[in-house]
Amino acid sequence: MANSMKIRAKSKNGVANIKVLITHPMEGGGRKDSKTGEPIPAHFIQEVVFDINGSTAMTANLSGGVSKNPYLNVKAAANPGDKLKVSWVDNKGESDSIEADIK
Numbered sequence: 622m623a624n625s626m627k628i629r630a631k632s633k634n635g636v637a638n639i640k641v642l643i644t645h646p647m648e649g650g651g652r653k654d655s656k657t658g659e660p661i662p663a664h665f666i667q668e669v670v671f672d673i674n675g676s677t678a679m680t681a682n683l684s685g686g687v688s689k690n691p692y693l694n695v696k697a698a699a700n701p702g703d704k705l706k707v708s709w710v711d712n713k714g715e716s717d718s719i720e721a722d723i724k
Contacts, residue, residue: 625643628705637697637698644690668710
């Protein structure tokens with residue numbers, strides 16, 4: 622899923638406000654297709670990792686209960702110019718990552 626994320630990260634007084642929008646269906650697996658009646662298989666992000674300057678700052682474990690196209694807002698210790706990498710992996714093995722400089 623290339624280009625599945627949009628990211629903004631700004632630091633003030635040593636604290637970065639990181640905003641990430643992920644394009645993902647986030648299907649929990651409990652619904653049925655309205656046309657066929659067949660169950661829609663689960664397809665959701667399991668883990669999102671926030672790395673700052675190569676060190677993990679936070680790991681979020683998600684589930685099928687999170688809505689489509691999740692928006693995450695995280696605060697972490699960081700300064701302007703620090704390197705941020707956000708990556709995710711879902712229950713089907715798909716993944717994506719994005720890198721940015723913290724402003």
